[in-house]
Amino acid sequence: HEEALIFEQGQAGRSGVDLPEVPAVTSRLGNLARKGPIGLPGLSEPQVVRHYVRLSRRNYAIDMGLYPLGSCTMKHNPRLNEKLARLPGFADLHPLAPLSTTEGAVEVMGVLAHWLKVLTGMPAVALTPKAGAHGELCGIMAIRAAHVARGEGETRKRILVPESAHGTNPATAAYCGFTVDPVPATAEGRVDLAALKAKLGPDVAAIMLTNPNTCGLFERDIREIAEAVHGVGGYFYCDGANFNAIVGRVRPGDLGVDAMHINLHKTFSTPHGGGGPGAGPVVLSAALAPFAPLPWVVEKDGRFALVEDDKGQSFGRMAAFNGQMGMFSRALAYMMSHGADGLAQAASDAVLSANYIQARLSDVMTAAFDGPCMHEALFDDRFLKDTGVTTLDFAKAMIDEGYHPMTMYFPLVVHGAMLIEPTESESKESLDEFIAVMRRLAEAARAGEVDRFTGAPHYAPRRRLDETLAARKPVLRWTPPAPAQAAE
Amino acid sequence: HEEALIFEQGQAGRSGVDLPEVPAVTSRLGNLARKGPIGLPGLSEPQVVRHYVRLSRRNYAIDMGLYPLGSCTMKHNPRLNEKLARLPGFADLHPLAPLSTTEGAVEVMGVLAHWLKVLTGMPAVALTPKAGAHGELCGIMAIRAAHVARGEGETRKRILVPESAHGTNPATAAYCGFTVDPVPATAEGRVDLAALKAKLGPDVAAIMLTNPNTCGLFERDIREIAEAVHGVGGYFYCDGANFNAIVGRVRPGDLGVDAMHINLHKTFSTPHGGGGPGAGPVVLSAALAPFAPLPWVVEKDGRFALVEDDKGQSFGRMAAFNGQMGMFSRALAYMMSHGADGLAQAASDAVLSANYIQARLSDVMTAAFDGPCMHEALFDDRFLKDTGVTTLDFAKAMIDEGYHPMTMYFPLVVHGAMLIEPTESESKESLDEFIAVMRRLAEAARAGEVDRFTGAPHYAPRRRLDETLAARKPVLRWTPPAPAQAAE
Amino acid sequence: MRYLPLTGDDRAEMLAAIGAPSVDDLFRDVPEAARLSGPVDLPRHLGEFEVEQAISAMAAKSRHSGVMASFLGAGAYRHHIPxxxxxxxxxxxxxxxxxxxxxxxxxxxxxxxxxxxxxxxxxxxxxxxxxxxxxxxxxxxxxxxxxxxxxxxxxxxxxxxxxxxxxxxxxxxxxxxxxxxxxxxxxxxxxxxxxxxxxxxxxxxxxxxxxxxxxxxxxxxxxxxxxxxxxxxxxxxxxxxxxxxxxxxxxxxxxxxxxxxxxxxxxxxxxxxxxxxxxxxxxxxxxxxxxxxxxxxxxxxxxxxxxxxxxxxxxxxxxxxxxxxxxxxxxxxxxxxxxLSLLGEAGLVKLAALNHARAVTLADALAGVPGVKLLNQSFFNEFTLRLPKAAAPVVEGLVARGILGGVPGARLWPGDPAADDLLIVAATETNSEAEIAAFAKALAEVLA
Amino acid sequence: MRYLPLTGDDRAEMLAAIGAPSVDDLFRDVPEAARLSGPVDLPRHLGEFEVEQAISAMAAKSRHSGVMASFLGAGAYRHHIPxxxxxxxxxxxxxxxxxxxxxxxxxxxxxxxxxxxxxxxxxxxxxxxxxxxxxxxxxxxxxxxxxxxxxxxxxxxxxxxxxxxxxxxxxxxxxxxxxxxxxxxxxxxxxxxxxxxxxxxxxxxxxxxxxxxxxxxxxxxxxxxxxxxxxxxxxxxxxxxxxxxxxxxxxxxxxxxxxxxxxxxxxxxxxxxxxxxxxxxxxxxxxxxxxxxxxxxxxxxxxxxxxxxxxxxxxxxxxxxxxxxxxxxxxxxxxxxxxLSLLGEAGLVKLAALNHARAVTLADALAGVPGVKLLNQSFFNEFTLRLPKAAAPVVEGLVARGILGGVPGARLWPGDPAADDLLIVAATETNSEAEIAAFAKALAEVLA
The missing domain is CATH 3.40.640.10 (Type I PLP-dependent aspartate aminotransferase-like (Major domain))
Incomplete structure (x- = not known):
């Protein structure tokens, strides 16, 4: 069954909503009342429900199976959190409601902030950033503001970024007006400390580093790196996308971090929702704390208050209101459910599971680096050499086996990278089933069953889609067929 | 992907629920503390969620497509109703909570009762029956109680039931100790009035009649039938399963009905939920009202009260508590959403849609009877004659086309019956698509494409299942594999 | 009418395909005297917001187990549902x-x-x-x-x-x-x-x-x-x-x-x-x-x-x-x-043990209230008290103190005077120790 | 730990397959000084019921738009969501x-x-x-x-x-x-x-x-x-x-x-x-x-x-x-x-018209309160009033009367005295005519 676009299903006059009669009033629309039709389709509620139920069934989801997207941390999303986020005391609260009426929501923000600070060993947190990349922006802006406050705003224009960094890191640095200076990796997949030190100087504003890094490895020299950067007056921005690997076991504050965003949707399991919303609170060192964006929460005698106006050094406002409240309540429920013990256990299990996959697949696939990984296992495409099967083909063949592919071609420092992150949410049975499928596929590739890969997926709602065509001739919206256009 | 049984997935010690530590107390279990294991599997929450999400995806549902099950009224289930039924003021209310604390729930029952009485034109309603068949039981018990009260309990032992009746009708009559006397149908699919009259006598307790009947036709002689039965001192029980066809347009009270159950899950759209729960309130004539089961709701000055104890003629109690409260709130929301105007429109649309299907398919399939149908269109298998395709095969082929089959082989009075009830929830586009598929199938059957039918379904989660094997060697539960058994 | 997809145009086209002049014509088998000429005497259709407001207002009249400390059982038990x-x-x-x-x-x-x-x-x-x-x-x-x-x-x-x-x-x-x-x-x-x-x-x-x-x-x-x-x-x-x-x-x-x-x-x-x-x-x-x-x-x-x-x-x-x-x-x-799949063997066993422990704590607390007699030697999460007076008014007194304090005998055996002073009380995992203490205190007050 | 499927046996088997003596060993790349030896200073894990109770208690401290008549806008609007x-x-x-x-x-x-x-x-x-x-x-x-x-x-x-x-x-x-x-x-x-x-x-x-x-x-x-x-x-x-x-x-x-x-x-x-x-x-x-x-x-x-x-x-x-x-x-x-798919063309147009009508009714009602001046010639569902005194305390006075009566200028332009007596007020389809009348009455009282 093909599901038509909603625009192809509608009929004029029909609606899935009933509203009371509109009282007759004299229009005050200032002569700007809309004249023509908007062009929206009309559907009844049963049609709308069916449309979206049918569409949903063409998606893969963590609730359907293992979702091994490295660096994305697709873990279980507890339904309790969905329930609590919908309590009217949070969900039906206006962001500009009198502060005397919003105490409960501010308390959630305050308690969440406390957990984040304790877990990271950092003294402050900015809650407002709306996603990970927004958090990076917040951190780099705080760093910039600190340099400006020291009178070094004009001189510190360079930010060091490892080659293996998430694309958002260089994008953020550049967006903030900095020059991006790439730092090479060692053969074992970590930052080249010597090369890094060689790049340090009085024009360095900061280093942006992911740790555990995008190769799934812990940066052993992390404290030396922090020390070296601090030594030249720079700050250490840590990309917290991989915090899931160490939460409860290692505190970034103990590593010399000055700012780190936390993807609540990764480490603390607010649902990814097909691409957001996320939430990217940023923990800050004492040096950076004064520059945090508005608004923020303060605690006094166990009660919490929202500060919307500040005469101090805040670098400004990153978004209109109070951050991703709907994500805060979910993340807090997740944290309280795990507790200090459970969060550490989750990190341990995530690391154990990734190492288990690495250990069980290394004889048929090629692990990119030796030694233990953290929460994700990185393979390269050497095992596909001369098979005629690419990393992409291999990934698409996983779809036919009922799995979402792993992250492909990232990190860039590894050829044909395959980055597998099982997370702590998978049972051993589930891991074993996945491993068995991956082994079968690897063996099939080497046995020359090329068609199985190059033609994949065969059993998905769609065969391979033509992305080149989409980009060459962009069709970004539905337009009515010609006769209807003529009638307009 | 095959989904293992939950018992095949578990591991000892694991749980998807966290509970606080149990304080040490001295057991008061009277030496009956359980000794051995229960045998339940242990799973974490992510595993459980995934199990049921995966299972759900092997079901067909009204939210996925048209569900033309005649006599079952698979209509749209508004989500508003789900939301309201879950309000803590209803959902978290104990059935034996002090009556001073349950006013809101009793009000729902009272208002629902009012709507049902006005819509049926009947003076009383018993809310407690838990499903349609339970409602039938209630109605027949009230009739029995009335006869007993008149001293005719021993003499009136016969209940007339048309051949085309729902199976529950004779089952109920027999269950209540009556003799079931079948009434034949005319060639045009209605009760044979003459035959009926011939069967009347002083030993007749009641007639049980469905109207519109199970052939989808309105019993034209309904008032004569009621009069005749009343004339010999019997009562008229109307099976309300098909009330959807006439709600808001015809009142059973005006037809001479003494008792009728109302399937809230049909006419008023409480979800079928894969087989219940239902709710089967029974409206009663003045003659039967005194015998209604406990508890009931009384109104005084716009306030409602629950009566749990009665010194009058009530025939007793049908279930422990207050009926299907969770269904009452849903049904009331449905009624209020439609209003008097909308309910009548729904009936009109249901009848229009069924007639549209009958009209558009009658040239390729064979309509069982001439003339307009009510809310369902009945076909027989004459059009399949000599094709080698049975009604069952035809139905299974519909699955391959993405549809749930219609009701088959019911009513029994028609050979190879196919009973199609589209309901008012389908758009014309949806009806047209269904009609096109049915036409294609009918033409394929006549074109000799037998394999397409006899092997169907080909594209469902399962091919045709062996029901005979299941009944011959019943396996009604999982049992652990032999080694595990030995270990117990 | 948000639940009804057919438009006026649809209806006209469908009637044409059927060959019927009107929908009323399709109801021609209904005896004329039984056909309603207009809507029944009930309100017209309402929007979702209006229905939600009206029914929520009814729900708000209940004082449910979520806002009261609830010790009700006698055939229905409040457990936390994940x-x-x-x-x-x-x-x-x-x-x-x-x-x-x-x-x-x-x-x-x-x-x-x-x-x-x-x-x-x-x-x-x-x-x-x-x-x-x-x-x-x-x-x-x-x-x-x-x-x-x-x-x-x-x-x-x-x-x-x-x-x-x-x-x-x-x-x-x-x-x-x-x-x-x-x-x-x-x-x-x-x-x-x-x-x-x-x-x-x-x-x-x-x-x-x-x-x-x-x-x-x-x-x-x-x-x-x-x-x-x-x-x-x-x-x-x-x-x-x-x-x-x-x-x-x-x-x-x-x-x-x-x-x-x-x-x-x-x-x-x-x-x-x-x-x-x-x-x-x-x-x-x-x-x-x-x-x-x-x-x-x-x-x-x-x-x-x-x-x-x-x-x-x-x-x-x-x-x-x-x-x-x-x-x-x-x-x-x-x-x-x-x-039950979420609980599993270990979870159900622990849940049951917790229920029993709460009931034991409650029984001991209530049995300590002057004039109250615990009738059970054995129980799981529910037991029966004999009060020094009729239980039904005591229950109302407890309601006033925010406690749903059990099911009085008169509710289950109406008209049986022997049941009047009985109170059936249950405790589950949803009852905290603080609630239990509050119940004992309130019962003592009401009985005093 | 309800969200974590691995059992102790699983972990042991997995470590054996990896060839690592312990999970700690997998963290060996972390500088020893940075490895925590025990849990951080935060509470231990809680059951679902306990978490729900704790967070619900926070939510219950808010006086939200569902229990107050809400006329707040200024960038965020309360509409009924199906x-x-x-x-x-x-x-x-x-x-x-x-x-x-x-x-x-x-x-x-x-x-x-x-x-x-x-x-x-x-x-x-x-x-x-x-x-x-x-x-x-x-x-x-x-x-x-x-x-x-x-x-x-x-x-x-x-x-x-x-x-x-x-x-x-x-x-x-x-x-x-x-x-x-x-x-x-x-x-x-x-x-x-x-x-x-x-x-x-x-x-x-x-x-x-x-x-x-x-x-x-x-x-x-x-x-x-x-x-x-x-x-x-x-x-x-x-x-x-x-x-x-x-x-x-x-x-x-x-x-x-x-x-x-x-x-x-x-x-x-x-x-x-x-x-x-x-x-x-x-x-x-x-x-x-x-x-x-x-x-x-x-x-x-x-x-x-x-x-x-x-x-x-x-x-x-x-x-x-x-x-x-x-x-x-x-x-x-x-x-x-x-x-928007539910609304469709007809629904959105009607919804907008209803919002406008409610706002017109509200504007007329509030402009009739002595001392209040409506600053708008044109508006959709929101407008601005100049009050005879600072708006922020007026808003608090309205809160005491169960009304979220708008966003005071000082909230949006803190420190700008010219904004102090401004009140930005919105009405949507969720505001009944009765609420509008109550708002006008309450505003008159607060300003009196």
């Missing part, structure tokens, strides 16, 4: 599907029913279970009917400590067949052995476990006596969580075990929909009421599930059916089975 | 999926994004729209950045009647690049033509429609003047429902239209997550930030959808990306598109 349960049962594919008559596209429902039947059999210690009944009370009444069919006898003995509503439902149904029902008197302090009430004409004895006053009694000897007389022992369990802590009725020799499954997954809901559990010895399977799901294979040999043995059921057997039950509690059985 | 919206967005397949990077198994998400983009383009009257931004304010700031890129100029003119938070977000970002931001003074009585503020170095002019005080202004002439000077006109819409009643910004000549989509499907949520709408002329498409979904075909020629033009995005372009935005508001865009 959020995942309600999420999953609302999946469209579960919520909006019909009875799985087309198994090829209903394996989701059928597999969970098979798993549910297994869980119920394991919990009760019985060999087979069906796919659910309306509730515990109707399941119990159906068990009595089944015992009549199996034994061909027409005398039924009911324990006096069977929930009085259950007994009333049995008596109501039994009246249809002239069955003799022997109802023993209630024994708040615990009931003695019923073996002496069994005779050669007895179809069954019905007992409750734990009984309505909370006592936990060993029925092993009774089972032997009942079966020795050719009758069946029916055990009713109104608090299914108890089976996580207690010897299962099957191990004591029950022939049929019925139960109320509301405590797992379903919730209070002011009494319905609930979930009837029905389990029996395998030899009686063809006499059981209700749907059964069984394992089989498809045309390619893959395991699959179907409704089976439907030759017992009304839609096939009509007047020869074992019951008139048709629609049952499908979605409630799903909620139950999900909740 | 229950179907929330049900559908909670489908596992939507809720727990990732960004649709594997289009073959993400057609559900991709098709609704394509439909969403179309709806946004239609509503705004623009040619193309992206797949969402974080919220209206960040969308607005991104539009300014885009205007800089398109024009190569570094001067930005902000209407004084642009929401001050939006202006602040723009200024915060603009500071990064030394962009000159000309912020016009707020004009509560309505702002004059800004054409005179545009010069040859101007990248863009940003106006709001309706503006923060509620005025509805025709920007057709301004668009011509702006474009004549080689700059872009950016129109921000904070109340998307207004577009059901008003001439779309595209028809007035806007180059970029940004909006806050929270009003449809998303709800108030104390400020987030919200939904940034972003639409532009087609010629600017390769300069747009954010994800875009496009139509294509699969290997068998069937229509399908993919994320496209990702060469603009950070995960491909890194430091050359058009924005650093990555995760956006996927699920909020789903809620929006479902709500």
């Amino acid at each position: 959020a995942a349960v309600d999420h999953l049962i609302q999946r469209s594919e579960f919520l909006t599907s019909y009875t799985p008559y087309q198994p090829e596209i209903a394996q989701g429902t059928l597999q969970y029913l098979f798993e549910f039947q297994t869980q119920v059999a394991l919990l009760t210690g019985m060999e087979v279970a069906n796919a659910s009944m309306y509730d515990g009370s109707t399941a119990c009444a159906e068990a009595v009917e089944m015992a009549r069919r199996v034994t061909g006898r027409h005398r039924v003995v009911l324990s006096g400590n069977l929930h009085p509503h259950y007994a009333e439902v049995i008596r109501t149904l039994a009246a249809l067949h002239g069955t003799e029902v022997v109802s023993k008197p209630a024994a708040p302090g615990g009931e003695g052995d019923l073996s002496g009430d069994v005779d050669g004409g007895t179809a069954c004895v019905v007992v409750q476990y734990p009984d309505v006053f909370g006592h936990v009694t060993d029925f092993t000897a009774l089972a032997k006596a009942v079966q020795g007389a050719g009758a069946l022992l029916i055990v009713a369990v109104t608090e299914v969580v108890a089976l996580g802590a207690l010897v299962p009725p099957g191990a004591m020799g029950a022939d049929i075990v019925v139960g109320e499954g509301q405590g797992l997954g379903v919730g209070l809901q002011y009494g319905g929909p609930y979930l009837g559990l029905f389990a029996a010895r395998a030899k009686f399977v063809r006499q059981m009421p209700g749907r059964l799901c069984g394992e089989t294979v498809d045309a390619t040999g893959r395991r699959g599930f179907v409704l089976t043995l439907s030759t017992r059921e009304q839609h096939i057997r009509r007047e020869k059916a074992t019951s008139n039950i048709c629609t049952n509690s499908g979605l409630c059985s799903l909620a139950f089975t999900i909740h | 229950a179907a919206v929330d049900h559908l967005i909670q489908r596992s397949e939507f809720l727990t999926s990732y960004t649709p990077y594997q289009p073959e198994i993400a057609q559900g998400t991709l098709q609704y994004l394509f439909e969403f983009q179309t709806q946004v383009a239609l509503l705004t009257g623009m040619e193309v729209a992206n797949a969402s931004m974080y919220d209206g304010s960040t969308a607005c700031a991104e539009a300014v950045e885009m205007a800089r890129r398109v024009t190569g100029r570094h001067r930005v003119v902000l209407s004084g009647n642009l929401h001050p938070h939006y202006a602040e977000v723009i200024r915060t970002l603009a500071a990064l690049h030394g962009t000159e931001v000309v912020s016009k003074p707020a004009a509560p009585g309505g702002e004059g033509d800004l054409s005179g503020d545009v010069d040859g170095g101007t990248a863009c002019v940003v106006v709001q429609y309706p503006d923060v005080f509620g005025h509805v202004t025709d920007f057709t002439a301004l668009a011509k003047a702006v474009q004549g000077a080689g700059a872009l006109l950016i129109v921000a819409v904070t109340e998307v429902v207004a577009l059901g009643a008003l001439v779309p910004p595209g028809a007035m000549g806007a180059d970029i239209v940004v909006g806050e989509g929270q009003g449809l499907g998303v709800g108030l949520q104390y400020g987030g997550p919200y939904l940034g709408l972003f639409a532009a002329r087609a010629k600017f498409v390769r300069q747009m930030p954010g994800r875009l979904c496009g139509e294509t075909v699969d290997a068998t020629g069937r229509r399908g959808f993919v994320l496209t033009l990702s060469t603009r995005e950070q995960h491909i372009r890194r430091e050359k990306a058009t924005s650093n935005i990555c995760t956006n508001s996927g699920l909020c865009s789903l809620a929006f598109t479902i709500h």
